[in-house]
Amino acid sequence: MCRSPPIAQLRQIALMAATLAILLSLTAIAQQLTQHAKYRSIDGWGNNLVHPEWGAANTPFVRLQVPTVGYSNTTSQLTGSDRPTPRNISLALMATNYPDKRRYTEAATSDMLTYAGEDGIDETRICELLSPSVPTISMLFLLVLLRTIVAGQFFDHDLDKTKDGNGTRDAAPIPIPKGDPFYDPKGVGNLTMPFTRSAYVQPNVSSYRVPINLITAFIDGSLVYGSDVRVTDALRAHTGGKLRVAVVNESKDAAMGSMLPLVGSVNISATYMANDANRVPGGALRAAGDVRGNVDPPVLALQTLWVREHNRLASELAAQQPDWDDEKLFQEARKWNIAYMQRVCFYEYIPALGITLPLYRGYNASVDPSIDVFFSTVAYRYGHSEVTDIILRVDDEGNEIPEGHLLLSQAYFNPTVSLSAGIEPVLRGLTVRVQGFVEPRFSQAVQNFLFGLPGVRPFLISIRREGPSSIVKQSNFFEVLRLS
């Protein structure tokens, strides 16, 4: 006769079964985590396992805890009715006399650069820097050039893009002072510039607006790969793990290397890429992960460079791992490309700004990586003051190329002009161009857009943006941060 197993034994079996079940489910979770952790999502979701939406595309910005002093107290009001209008501020700053015509800072520039006169050009120095031993674009070259403001713009385009509001509901035209030398020389007196406030969410009915970040808050190459998987799919070659590139005019461009594909040649809307200047049809813009990819020659050159680097990595990996399919090659090349970008950001760019990051203390799921409104709307716009009017284009002996340098105002949102001699002369130019000093003044092109492009005035928009986002006055913010 079979003895029934003692209760204790049953309990033990039950416990073992339960343990096994837990272990199995843990293994399942672990597998999921491994799968999850293997590659970043395109839209940033799930980066933080506890708060998967943190830092994802299309989520609201965050705000540091700041006092309500200085905020608009209604959702429909621009901040601070006691403040002068943006154009008044712009004109006042422009009229200020500065000791130097244009000063340059060395602190935030490459060690290789020295002050080189009004245009930042010193022929001898350029020849030293660009000896034939530095003939092409290498990652090392990149590390050097990324110490300039262009690096700031590049990383900004990876971190935040504020969603525009409804052109009717959120219109907030900027008044032009009567007699404005550029916009109202005839003294008409009631002119305005069109401006649309940001789209927003309202955390609470009586609370302030919180704008929305359209892209991922991480340094994750979203400006190369997009923040939306449909865009990524359109940009992928779907073979060999590569991204799509184009040689637009075989006879002319082949020597310039591969370029970003034309918008008209990929499966994205003709209006996907920003076209602020409307100088070329939407389909003639270059397709990039970030909608601002065509804004100026340096940005376009860097967008292109990182796509080339992705494809170089994919080729290298394919040679090493013949059994990897397109998806595996794409994700691995993307992973390494992102790692390079992060390396450049944390070990080159941030130290070049004079910032020492605290040591990494391990993962902390409570840290919200979303971009702060003050950072995106005010602080990180410091770089607009460093932009220079002339984009240098030099050959590998440091001389101006036959096609010449470019005026920022000509090349603005004009890829045909920006790429007319390829990206290499622009990248070489960046390494010899000393960036402008950070000061309350802007280059002519940035300040006025003198050259027949009404509607494009980044500086004014920067000032105006402080209002729409209900930004606390800077003085209050500095108090909060104990900077004053």
Ligand SMILES: *[C@@H]1O[C@H](CO)[C@@H](O)[C@H](O)[C@H]1NC(C)=O
């Ligand atoms: C908003 O601010 C104005 C001026 O500071 C004040 O008079 C008004 O009472 C405030 N409204 C609310 C709802 O707090």
Ligand SMILES: *[C@@H]1O[C@H](CO)[C@@H](O)[C@H](O)[C@H]1NC(C)=O
């Ligand atoms: C802007 O400047 C004009 C004169 O240039 C002045 O009349 C006007 O009051 C100013 N407006 C604001 C809001 O600062």
Ligand SMILES: *[C@@H]1O[C@H](CO)[C@@H](O)[C@H](O)[C@H]1NC(C)=O
């Ligand atoms: C924009 O706002 C206007 C006015 O409030 C409204 O009629 C229109 O439907 C809105 N458009 C969109 C696309 O939301």
Ligand SMILES: *[C@@H]1O[C@H](CO)[C@@H](O)[C@H](O)[C@H]1NC(C)=O
């Ligand atoms: C501006 O003023 C002129 C003449 O004073 C008038 O004809 C015009 O309608 C005004 N425009 C606006 C937008 O108020």
Ligand SMILES: *[C@@H]1O[C@H](CO)[C@@H](O)[C@H](O)[C@H]1NC(C)=O
């Ligand atoms: C919304 O209001 C509630 C209740 O007053 C408050 O607890 C919460 O912190 C507010 N949320 C935000 C995002 O301001």
Ligand SMILES: *[C@@H]1O[C@H](CO)[C@@H](O)[C@H](O)[C@H]1NC(C)=O
């Ligand atoms: C284009 O993209 C859309 C999604 O954005 C997709 O539904 C469609 O199948 C794509 N078309 C082609 C030809 O790949």
Ligand SMILES: *[C@@H]1O[C@H](CO)[C@@H](O)[C@H](O)[C@H]1NC(C)=O
């Ligand atoms: C391509 O470039 C060559 C050399 O600049 C030029 O002669 C030719 O017309 C171009 N072709 C097209 C289709 O633009």
Ligand SMILES: *[C@@H]1O[C@H](CO)[C@@H](O)[C@H](O)[C@H]1NC(C)=O
């Ligand atoms: C994790 O981050 C939160 C939010 O910044 C902070 O309050 C907490 O002290 C951090 N924990 C550790 C262990 O560093």
